[in-house]
Amino acid sequence: MHSNARTTLHARRLIVTRRAAGWSPACIAEQLGISRATVHKWLSRHRREGDAGLLDRSSRPHRSPRRTPVEVEDRILAVRRRVRRGPVHLAGLLGLPASTIGRVLRRRDEPALAAVDPLTGLPVRRRHTGIRYERPRPGDLLHVDVKKLGRVPDGGGWRVHGRTEAARGRGIGYDYLHVAVDDRTRIAYVEALPDEKDLTCAGFLHRAVAWFRDRGVVVLRVLTDNAKVYRVGGNWRAVCVALGIRRRFTKPGCPWTNGKAERFNRTLQHEFAYARAWTSNTDRLTALPDWVEHYNTRRAHSALGGQPPATRLAA
Structure with missing residues (x-):
């Protein structure tokens, strides 16, 4: 009433x-x-x-001769979704009053900027204290990142021998875990490689895309941070062009934009890399494929209602 x-x-x-x-x-x-x-x-x-x-009736007038024309409203929405800026910025682009643009955005139920992802423009869902968004189909977006892990010395590091042996393992280098996580399903593909150079990253992407294709997922876009290898790497760009993959980059200073890969890296650390005291680097690398398989097919995922990522692929 x-x-x-x-x-x-x-x-x-x-x-x-x-x-x-x-x-x-x-x-x-x-x-x-x-x-x-x-x-x-x-x-x-x-x-x-x-x-x-x-019954109650709307108080809206039958005629609104001074209302903004529909074609102008459509133009406002198109520019808003392209640049994702507020009414004041749009007013400068369109030559319209900011108040008019604000009314149009409210009337057309356009979500507030705080309610959409700044990179993709997709609506976000707030759960607890985090912000999550997801693409509608597997393969629409592949999150790629590299997690650097210190190698385990033969006989084990300080986790085996105690803090007094903290110097064990220093200077023996790193394993570079290249990670690819599908945005929709959260299925992950991981390889341990010796470095994160352009040719290495390009080869990883080529194998990751083939791995996903074998499971019925066609990768359309890849999201990375702004590392030089992704921005200007010739081999990386060539693989993306050859496979028809569009490149996307995180907003500078906002690593959470690539949050699914970042969160997977954290899980990989806590539940695999540092979950036990390894006695050699070979043992850890040998166990990696089995852990990734467990993550994809058996481990309950909180963002998927307690189901493993593979269930999203089968749906």
């Missing part, structure tokens, strides 16, 4: 019922504490439209 309405649907039906019982409009108005004009209004609507005439 309108906040200032003096009658409810029940009261309007009471007007009609009592008029049919022979009550005069003046008596009905006095008994209900309303004006006789209001009584005549509802009786007239009931005669024309029946019970439907007693």
